[in-house]
Amino acid sequence: MTVTTGGSQATLADSAANVGAQGRRRGVWLDAAAALLALVGLADALYLTVEHLSGRSVRCTVISGCSEVLSSPYATVGSVPLAALGALAYFAVFSLATLAAFGSAWARRLLAPLVAAMFFMTLWLLYLQGFVIGHFCQFCLLSAAVTTGLTVIVAAQFFTQRSARIK
Amino acid sequence: MKRLVPIAIIVAVLIIAVGGVYMLLKSPEPTNISQLPPQTPAAPAPTVVPEDEPVHFKGRMDAPVRLEEYGDYQCPPCGLFHPIAQRVLSSYGDRVRFSFRNLPLPNIHKHAQEAARAAEAAGQQGKFWEMHDLLYERQQEWSKADVARPLFLRYAQELGLNMSRFTQDLDGAVTGMRVAQDAALAQMRGVTGTPTVFLNGRMLSFEETMDFDKLRVQIDAALAGKS
Numbered sequence: 001m002t003v004t005t006g007g008s009q010a011t012l013a014d015s016a017a018n019v020g021a022q023g024r025r026r027g028v029w030l031d032a033a034a035a036l037l038a039l040v041g042l043a044d045a046l047y048l049t050v051e052h053l054s055g056r057s058v059r060c061t062v063i064s065g066c067s068e069v070l071s072s073p074y075a076t077v078g079s080v081p082l083a084a085l086g087a088l089a090y091f092a093v094f095s096l097a098t099l100a101a102f103g104s105a106w107a108r109r110l111l112a113p114l115v116a117a118m119f120f121m122t123l124w125l126l127y128l129q130g131f132v133i134g135h136f137c138q139f140c141l142l143s144a145a146v147t148t149g150l151t152v153i154v155a156a157q158f159f160t161q162r163s164a165r166i167k
Numbered sequence: 168m169k170r171l172v173p174i175a176i177i178v179a180v181l182i183i184a185v186g187g188v189y190m191l192l193k194s195p196e197p198t199n200i201s202q203l204p205p206q207t208p209a210a211p212a213p214t215v216v217p218e219d220e221p222v223h224f225k226g227r228m229d230a231p232v233r234l235e236e237y238g239d240y241q242c243p244p245c246g247l248f249h250p251i252a253q254r255v256l257s258s259y260g261d262r263v264r265f266s267f268r269n270l271p272l273p274n275i276h277k278h279a280q281e282a283a284r285a286a287e288a289a290g291q292q293g294k295f296w297e298m299h300d301l302l303y304e305r306q307q308e309w310s311k312a313d314v315a316r317p318l319f320l321r322y323a324q325e326l327g328l329n330m331s332r333f334t335q336d337l338d339g340a341v342t343g344m345r346v347a348q349d350a351a352l353a354q355m356r357g358v359t360g361t362p363t364v365f366l367n368g369r370m371l372s373f374e375e376t377m378d379f380d381k382l383r384v385q386i387d388a389a390l391a392g393k394s
Binding site for chain 2: 039042046049050053072087091094095098099101102104134
């Protein structure tokens with residue numbers, strides 16, 4: 001497209017500015033959604049951490065299906081419950097997404113690799129539950145769903161930003 | 168000012184998270200015997216109930232420390248507790264009496280009931296503890312089997328049991344009654360999961376049970392209280 005008049009140039013510039021503003025708005029909403037989702041993950045991971053540390057439900061009980069998973073050797077890294085590491089990761093995601101929603105570019109840049117690492121960890125944990133331990137724990141599955149949701153949001157964020165830059 | 172808003176939100180969430188975890192972890196019951204208030208006969212702790220004489224125990228009957236496990240042979244944490252219990256017995260010798268009661272959870276462990284019966288059936292030929300040890304040591308093997316009975320029969324053979332009697336006892340009424348009695352006692356004592364371990368009648372937390380060093384602290388405190 002060749003721009004020949006001053007009027008057309010102004011229209012194109014306005015249009016580009018509109019697209020940029022829309023992209024930014026959508027980006028903020030996506031960051032806010034990531035922060036909220038990370039809060040769900042944080043609550044879930046904290047619950048599992050508390051249960052692990054207090055030992056209340058990692059006993060095998062008639063009503064719990066989580067005991068096999070949460071009492072397996074994979075539930076701890078050294079003496080640290082894996083759920084506690086998950087809680088730290090979710091808190092980091094929440095913090096970065098909140099900062100990004102308020103305009104921090106570096107926070108948004110850090111968010112993607114962190115969520116990607118969590119997603120790969122989730123795949124590994126799902127594999128362990130399905131093929132090694134042979135049992136699924138519903139709280140771990142909730143965490144997997146949250147991480148998958150975060151991955152979708154971060155991917156949507158990436159494409160939103162890229163299309164805004166191309167336009 | 169605007170830059171402080173996200174920081175304030177993050178700090179607020181951190182405070183709520185840490186506060187929530189702290190509140191939930193604050194246990195209403197003391198975790199260490201030495202922290203227990205002195206008890207009078209009129210006000211016993213609610214988890215302490217009169218103990219029945221154990222059917223299966225290791226150590227001296229009148230040992231100063233009595234450890235009782237309510238276990239399910241197919242329960243993974245019970246399998247993890249088994250070497251801890253063995254370590255306690257080898258460390259404390261006849262100062263500790265260790266007893267085992269069955270609490271199979273057939274809803275989540277399909278072979279648990281039959282495993283408990285196998286141990287009791289072996290017990291009727293005087294080899295309860297030998298079968299008990301085998302069941303825990305080979306938990307991974309028989310837990311994954313579709314049908315566990317052939318494996319239990321093989322273990323019985325390895326232990327040199329009379330096989331026709333073992334097969335008969337495995338399905339026998341006496342065996343079933345023994346397992347049911349233990350499970351009923353567990354219910355009476357408020358045991359809802361496995362492994363649940365009582366130390367001199369006090370129900371230990373899962374954390375105290377599964378960590379040898381923490382269990383040792385409890386046992387030492389109980390021994391110090393007796394001397």
